[in-house]
Amino acid sequence: MHPTNINGIIRNRMSENINKNSSITEQLKQATVQAIFNLYGIELTTNTILVNATKPEFEGDYTVVLFAFVKQLKKSPEVLGAELGQYLVENNATLFAAFNVIKGFLNLSVTDNYWTNFLTNNFQNNSYGIFPKNGEKVMVEYSSPNTNKPLHLGHLRNNFLGWSIAEILKAKGYDVVKTCIVNDRGIHICKSMIAWQLFGNGATPQTTNTKGDHFVGDYYVLYNDEYKKQVAELIEQGITKEEAEKKAPILLSAQQMLQDWEAGKPEVIELWKAMNGWVYEGFNTTYQAIGSDFDRTYYESQTYLLGKDLVEKGLEKGVFYQKEDSSVWIDLTADGLDEKIVRRKDGTSVYITQDIGLAVDKYEEYHSNKSIYVVGDEQNYHFKVLKLICQKLQLPSADGIFHLSYGMVELPTGKMKSREGTVVDADDLVSEMIAISQQKTEELGKVKDFTSEELTSLYNTIGLGALKFFLLRVDPKKKMVFNPEESIEFQGFTGPFIQFIHARIKSILRKANEDDLNKVMAFNSQLLPLEKAIIVELEQFPSIISDAAAEYDPSKIAIYSYNLAKTFSSFYSDLSIANAESEEKKVLRLQMAKLTAQVLKTGMRLLGAGVPERM
RNA sequence: GGCUUUGUAGUACAAUGGAUAGUAUAAGAGUUUCCGAAGCUCCAGAUCCAAGUUCGAUUCUUGGCAAAGCCA
Numbered sequence: 059m060h061p062t063n064i065n066g067i068i069r070n071r072m073s074e075n076i077n078k079n080s081s082i083t084e085q086l087k088q089a090t091v092q093a094i095f096n097l098y099g100i101e102l103t104t105n106t107i108l109v110n111a112t113k114p115e116f117e118g119d120y121t122v123v124l125f126a127f128v129k130q131l132k133k134s135p136e137v138l139g140a141e142l143g144q145y146l147v148e149n150n151a152t153l154f155a156a157f158n159v160i161k162g163f164l165n166l167s168v169t170d171n172y173w174t175n176f177l178t179n180n181f182q183n184n185s186y187g188i189f190p191k192n193g194e195k196v197m198v199e200y201s202s203p204n205t206n207k208p209l210h211l212g213h214l215r216n217n218f219l220g221w222s223i224a225e226i227l228k229a230k231g232y233d234v235v236k237t238c239i240v241n242d243r244g245i246h247i248c249k250s251m252i253a254w255q256l257f258g259n260g261a262t263p264q265t266t267n268t269k270g271d272h273f274v275g276d277y278y279v280l281y282n283d284e285y286k287k288q289v290a291e292l293i294e295q296g297i298t299k300e301e302a303e304k305k306a307p308i309l310l311s312a313q314q315m316l317q318d319w320e321a322g323k324p325e326v327i328e329l330w331k332a333m334n335g336w337v338y339e340g341f342n343t344t345y346q347a348i349g350s351d352f353d354r355t356y357y358e359s360q361t362y363l364l365g366k367d368l369v370e371k372g373l374e375k376g377v378f379y380q381k382e383d384s385s386v387w388i389d390l391t392a393d394g395l396d397e398k399i400v401r402r403k404d405g406t407s408v409y410i411t412q413d414i415g416l417a418v419d420k421y422e423e424y425h426s427n428k429s430i431y432v433v434g435d436e437q438n439y440h441f442k443v444l445k446l447i448c449q450k451l452q453l454p455s456a457d458g459i460f461h462l463s464y465g466m467v468e469l470p471t472g473k474m475k476s477r478e479g480t481v482v483d484a485d486d487l488v489s490e491m492i493a494i495s496q497q498k499t500e501e502l503g504k505v506k507d508f509t510s511e512e513l514t515s516l517y518n519t520i521g522l523g524a525l526k527f528f529l530l531r532v533d534p535k536k537k538m539v540f541n542p543e544e545s546i547e548f549q550g551f552t553g554p555f556i557q558f559i560h561a562r563i564k565s566i567l568r569k570a571n572e573d574d575l576n577k578v579m580a581f582n583s584q585l586l587p588l589e590k591a592i593i594v595e596l597e598q599f600p601s602i603i604s605d606a607a608a609e610y611d612p613s614k615i616a617i618y619s620y621n622l623a624k625t626f627s628s629f630y631s632d633l634s635i636a637n638a639e640s641e642e643k644k645v646l647r648l649q650m651a652k653l654t655a656q657v658l659k660t661g662m663r664l665l666g667a668g669v670p671e672r673m
Numbered sequence: 674g675g676c677u678u679u680g681u682a683g684u685a686c687a688a689u690g691g692a693u694a695g696u697a698u699a700a701g702a703g704u705u706u707c708c709g710a711a712g713c714u715c716c717a718g719a720u721c722c723a724a725g726u727u728c729g730a731u732u733c734u735u736g737g738c739a740a741a742g743c744c745a
Contacts, residue, residue, distance in 0.1 A: 105689095113692060123691060125728065135728095162728085163692065394676080396744070438677060439743050465679085466741080473741090502711070520711095532686065535678080537741070539685065548711050550697045551686075558711050566708055605689090617687070621696085627712065636708040673711080 081601045082168060083109045085153060086120055093145045098131055111594075117158055118165030119594060125162040135162035173593045174581040174646065180596075181649040182576075187599040187660055192231035197424060198224045199237045200432035201350060205337040206246040206278045208271040209344055209484035211467050211474065211540060212434065215529045217350045218666055219464055220432040222530055222612040225664045230607035235424055238352040239416065242334050243359040248315040250274050251329050252308060253281035263336050269485065271340030274333050279476075284308050347488055348522065349666050354423075356416065362407070364415025368451065369401050377450045388447060398443055413444050414451070421455035428458040430610065435463040435535070462610050465537030467529070482540070492521035494546050495554070505672055516670055520554055523667035527553030530665050531616040551620055553667055556658055559623040560669040563655040566635055567648070575648045583642060588629040592650050595622050599657050603664070612665055619661035626654050 076088045087104040095101050108126060112118040122142070124135045131138060139159030146166065147154045156167040180186050200220020203209060209217075224234045254261075254277045263273040285308050292302035303309075318326040345351065369386055372378035378386050378400060386401040400411050420429065431441060441461035448456035466473070474481045496517040499505065505516065524546065531551065532538045548554035567575070585593070599618070606614040635651060638644035659669045 108689080108691080110689095110691075115693080121692085125691070128728090161692070396676085434742095435678070436742055442677090463678090468741090470684090498711070502709095504709070504711095536686090537679075541685075544685070544698075547698075552697090552711090554711060558709085562709055562712085569708065613686090617696085624696085628714090630708085631710095631713045634708065672709090 082153075082172070082597055083120060083601070086122070086166065089146055089150050089153065090122055090142065093142055093149070094127070094131070097141060097145055100131065102127070112165050116160060116163075116165050117167065118156075119168045119590075120166050122164040122166070123162065124164055128162070135159070139164040170581070170585045170590075173585060173590060173597075176597055177593055177646070177649050177653065178578075181653040181656075184656060185660075186653065186656055187603055188229050189231040189600070189603070191233070193233075194231075194428070195233045195235065195424060195426040196227055196428040196430065197235045197237055197420060197426045198227070198430045198432065199239060200224075201238045201345075201352070202241065202433065203238075203341060204241045204246060205271075205274065205334050206250045207275045208269070208340065211482040211484065211487060214348065214484050214487070214525070215464060215467050215538075216432055216434070217345075217348060218526050218529050219462070219534055219612065221350055221666050222526075222615075222664060223430065223432070223462065223610050225666070226603065226606050226610075226612060226615065229603050229660075229664060232607075235354060235426065236352045237354045237356065237420070239356045239358060239361070241358045243319065243330075243357075243362060245312060245316050246278070247330065247333065248312045248319065249281040250277040251326075251333055252312045252315055253277040253284065254333065255329070256284070256308070263339070269340045269343065270336030270338070271344070272485075273340070274337050281308065281312070344485055344488075348484070358412070361416045361419070362412050364419060365411035365413070366401075366407055366415070368414055368418070369407070369411060372400070372447075372451055375451070377447075388450070390443065390446060393446055395439075395443060395446070398447075400447070410440065410444055410447065413440075414448060414453075417444070417448060417455050417459065418453060421453070426458070427455075428460065429455060430460050430462050432462045432464070435465055435537075437461070438463055460610070462534065464534040467538055467540050470539060470541050482542075488522065488525065491525045491546060492517050495520035495524065495548075498548060499673065508672075516673060519668040519670050520548075520557060520673060523553035523557055523662065523669075524548060525553075526665055526667045527556070527616055527662075530612045531620075533613050534611060553662070553665075554673075556619050556623045556662060557667075557669050557673060559626055560655055560658045560662075561671060561673045562630070563626070563651045563658075564671045566651055567655070570636065570648055574645055575652060577645045579642060579645050581642055581646055583640070586633065588625075588632055589646065589650065591625050592622075592629055592654060595625055596650075596653050596657055599661075606664075615661050615664050619658055619665075622654065622661075623658060626651075 076085055076092065078085070080088075084104070086109050087107040090107050090109075091102050091104055106126065108123040110121045110123065112121045124138055124142075128135050128138060133141075136159055139157075139162070143157030143159060143164050143166065147157055151169075153168060153172055154166050155169040158165050198220055201213065201217050203213060220236070224236050228234050254274075257280055258277065261273075263270045266273065268276070285306050288306040288308055289299070289302045292305060293299055297305065315326055319330060369378060372388070373380065373386065378388050380386050381403075383403040385399055385403040387397050387399050389397050391397065398410065399408060401407055417429065420426070433441065438461065441459070441463070445456060445459045445461075448459060468474070469480060469482070471480065496513075499513075499517065499520065505513070508516065528540075529538075595618075602614055602618045606612060629650075633647065635644065635647040638647055655669075662669050
């Protein structure tokens with residue numbers, strides 16, 4: 059072995075490895091790997107290098123944490139830091155200006171030149187942060203409503219999450235197919251149908267001037283009222299509670315109706331179609347208002363028989379087994395789960411079976427290797443089982459199944475309960491948010507010259523922006539508390555704050571001279587801390603999108619956007635743009651403002667929110 | 674009963690195993706001759722408890738306690 063030769067070859071290969079297009083932290087990692095190899099002959103990979111933003115109390119921009127490899131290199135952190143810092147600064151003069159070592163931390167200062175070059179190269183790029191197509195396809199299933207109830211606060215979190223994660227994945231370069239599965243059949247809708255037959259007197263959403271989904275939901279409520287009444291009556295007649303709950307006449311009628319539906323009885327099917335039609339009309343109105351859309355909608359009435367042949371296949375393969383009563387099961391105890399039924403003894407299939415069938419159908423239609431299901435965390439177990447069964451059946455789509463599980467939205471008083479009337483209706487909430495944004499806007503009186511169309515659109519943008527931001531700023535996995543009073547605050551960590559900063563920047567840019575903005579200029583004077591802070595933050599945007607896409611977490615975008623807006627706000631109140639101390643600074647700050655506005659716009663768009671030019 | 678998830682200021686949220694745990698709100702004090710005050714500046718306050726792994730733990734492991742969900 060001739061180390062010099064090998065080193066020589068590898069050194070060349072590694073020098074080429076520093077990619078000028080990647081983020082500054084990535085370049086720093088690559089440079090560190092290269093430095094360690096050239097100094098000590100040890101080859102590391104970039105993901106073993108830990109790079110953090112330098113804490114404000116220390117000199118520098120980025121910090122390499124040295125503790126991780128002091129053992130391997132047999133050097134003290136101080137010596138290692140000094141040697142490494144020296145090497146990095148000497149060999150990457152365009153990147154690093156200076157370094158210092160404190161304890162096990164190597165702090166590096168990036169050259170002002172790097173930052174100003176970055177700004178010049180990107181400030182006119184309207185798609186800054188958006189990645190090129192990567193050729194991969196991913197499906198996102200979200201919303202998935204039941205047709206017996208209007209949408210509520212929990213659905214809003216689902217819809218905003220699903221829409222946002224789809225947009226974030228698009229930004230990361232994926233080809234995204236948004237789908238929705240509508241639960242349009244089953245006992246729940248039969249309950250609404252029965253109640254309508256009993257109490258409706260032929261009423262329709264039109265005759266009662268009610269939104270279709272609310273109209274049908276009202277009959278579901280009526281059903282439950284009547285059911286409770288009947289149960290109470292039966293108990294009074296001396297029947298046990300348990301028995302009464304099974305024998306209530308209205309329940310029996312609903313069950314009969316479900317059977318008639320399955321048998322295809324024409325008048326039942328007709329009623330079913332009519333009531334679902336009303337619901338869809340209502341849903342479409344809501345979807346349009348909140349900006350949800352789907353490339354493909356599946357209906358459970360068309361998918362609930364799917365998967366039956368898969369049960370047979372599973373039995374042949376020995377993945378499933380049959381019990382004496384002829385029901386079919388899968389034993390997942392070896393995987394730490396239970397035994398799970400996949401076909402009842404009467405031959406009807408269960409939820410999980412249809413889901414497997416639908417997964418196969420979707421794969422055959424779209425050939426997407428990744429399929430994301432945006433569904434509440436109460437179904438964690440269900441999706442664990444679904445994925446496992448698909449894997450055991452060796453379905454091609456199995457490994458790509460990902461359950462994007464989100465926590466419940468609670469009120470400060472606890473869970474929403476329909477019985478106690480504490481369910482927050484989606485339509486009510488949306489219109490309330492819009493009404494409040496109108497009121498606040500009018501109080502401030504800055505857009506008195508707007509036409510009524512412009513005003514309507516502005517109130518929508520602000521109201522929905524506030525709502526979406528509020529629901530998306532929290533890590534999806536966690537349950538969250540929705541405080542009606544706080545969520546309508548437009549100050550602090552909110553969507554309207556970001557919209558306000560955007561509008562402000564636009565106002566500055568409108569007043570500025572276009573030529574100043576686009577002036578080609580060498581920036582020679584030193585960057586002030588506030589100037590640098592913004593450019594550093596702007597540079598991170600693509601990495602943030604990557605993170606958010608990798609973790610399916612829109613809150614990363616929300617938090618980043620807010621921080622950027624806040625940094626700009628501080629900067630702006632301290633340093634003048636129009637009356638900057640020099641021509642050079644004026645151009646620089648205009649470009650900073652331009653790119654900040656662009657990034658805020660893109661960031662908010664990825665959350666499904668708009669940013670107004672004025673507000 | 675079994676399994677899963679979550680416990681961070683009064684409240685709501687942050688923190689790939691890294692430096693003195695960030696931010697917003699609510700309370701207090703400032704700040705409009707000047708690019709938009711839905712702003713900015715200052716001031717305080719927290720990791721459920723106990724062990725373990727580690728140079729280093731909010732983060733990982735185990736055991737409690739508490740809350741939520743799923744299964745029977």
